[in-house]
Amino acid sequence: MAMQDLAPEIMVHIYESLSSVSDIISLSLTCRYFHELLPKAQKLVLFFAALDKEMGPLDDILQLLTQNDNQMLHVRRTPPLSFALLTQAAGVGRVAARFVGLYPGFRWTGPESVSRRFLDDVEARRLRRAVYRLWGYTQAFYGKSASSISRLARSDTSPAGERLPLLRSWSTEELYELEDLRCTLEQLLATEICPTDGDVWCRLPEEARHVPLSLQHTFASHVPTLQDVFYNSRDTLVVDRTKPSVQELRFKHMQGWGSDLQNFYVIQSFLKFSPAQILWLYDNAVSKADVEKFIQSQTYDPCFLESGSMLFADWVTVLLARGVDVQHAREAVWDGEAGIVLDG
Known part of the structure; x- marks a missing residue:
């Protein structure tokens, strides 16, 4: 039996089972029947669901893309879905996907390089989540949207009223993931961009x-x-x-x-x-x-x-307030007991 002869309900289930945006597009372009089977609104929902599987967490992508000066950063935003937003979200996801490929080379270096391997799906999702959250942090406090905040204020404690609630909205395990990514980026910068x-x-x-x-x-x-x-x-x-x-x-x-x-x-x-x-x-x-x-x-x-990122200082402040031993937490991240990759 040709696929065109399958019941529409079965074709809808096939669409829903696809795990990437490119797969949905490929099936949709196969013939006119498949292209017109689903209304645009339903297809858009499928696109975003596939994007979440392939490049998610989708919610963190949307928080990054919908940052604005009129809302508190830690308040979750639920924008209406659109194809324009889908295009932007896919662009952000491609950046995170590159870091999934780069991470092993800078996470396991020197003698640890013998342990180097690809990330599994769960680890890749943790890494992408950390990428989106770090991106949102830097965009809010050091990007062009933060031009109204003076350079000197960023090294002061006064903007902590904005920064700290953002970090407090994330769980301790998610903060470990953020530190894992930050340390990996330090290694990338020290090795490739800023050698001594x-x-x-x-x-x-x-x-x-x-x-x-x-x-x-x-x-x-x-x-x-x-x-x-x-x-x-x-x-x-x-x-x-x-x-x-x-x-x-x-x-x-x-x-x-x-x-x-x-x-x-x-x-x-x-x-x-x-x-x-x-x-x-x-x-x-x-x-x-x-x-x-x-x-x-x-x-x-x-x-x-002349001024550095305040992320690590904010990270320490939030964990200390939760009663976490910061040095022990960092050692756990380095040893693979916490963070993005759990070697244990």
């Missing part, structure tokens, strides 16, 4: 290590040529094997950001960026100049590097 002078020195060829620090960048970097980044379509098969990746170019060209202590404070400043902005840096920034231009274009703040 010592890290860059170790990357230099042996003959360059005796050169004064002020001249070492001539050995570590050069202006990338078009051949480094682009290629002619006629030579695709040849060049694809040899064309260096952004990470390989960055390994050669990125300059150091100072000592270990200086690097720590620089990373705390970068944690004011949203996950989408950090992902852009990971995918595109090759040199320190690239990163500095990005900071200027995104923040218009010449003092961006």
Whole structure:
């Protein structure tokens, strides 16, 4: 029996069983009958249900997309569903999906790399939830929507009346997930975007290590040529094997950001960026100049590097108020006893 001959009720059940937006679209485009079987309103509900399975939690995506200056951040919002909102939600979900792929490489490093593995569905959902919540936090307090809050106020305790209720609305286990993501982003930034002078020195060829620090960048970097980044379509098969990746170019060209202590404070400043902005840096920034231009274009703040994210301080404040031993909690996250991945 052809699928077109199945009863409409069975076809509806088939639609409801699909777990991704692309699957629903593919089935809908198979023929006119499948395309017109469901009204748009019903199909929209199915799209959002599939999005929740594939990129959810959907509710956290909607909280991120509906932030505004007229409502308290910790008050849950239930916007009307629309195809425009679906498009925005899918874009946010794709960013979180990239972090699901990147997480193992920065979560298990050094000797722990032998334990590296893909995340299962439950772990991936926890990670995406942490991404959406971190994104909402940075967007509210460091993004353009927070322009009315002065830069000095962000390092003060006065905005805590907005920040702390947001964190208090999440469970302790969900706060552990947030800290797990924050630590992983620190590792990503320290490794890829903001290496120390010592890290860059170790990357230099042996003959360059005796050169004064002020001249070492001539050995570590050069202006990338078009051949480094682009290629002619006629030579695709040849060049694809040899064309260096952004990470390989960055390994050669990125300059150091100072000592270990200086690097720590620089990373705390970068944690004011949203996950989408950090992902852009990971995918595109090759040199320190690239990163500095990005900071200027995104923040218009010449003092961006002088203040760090308040997320960790807020995290500590909320957990202490709940009677949680913060140091023990952080060790549990590092050891895989709490957070996104529960190794135990």
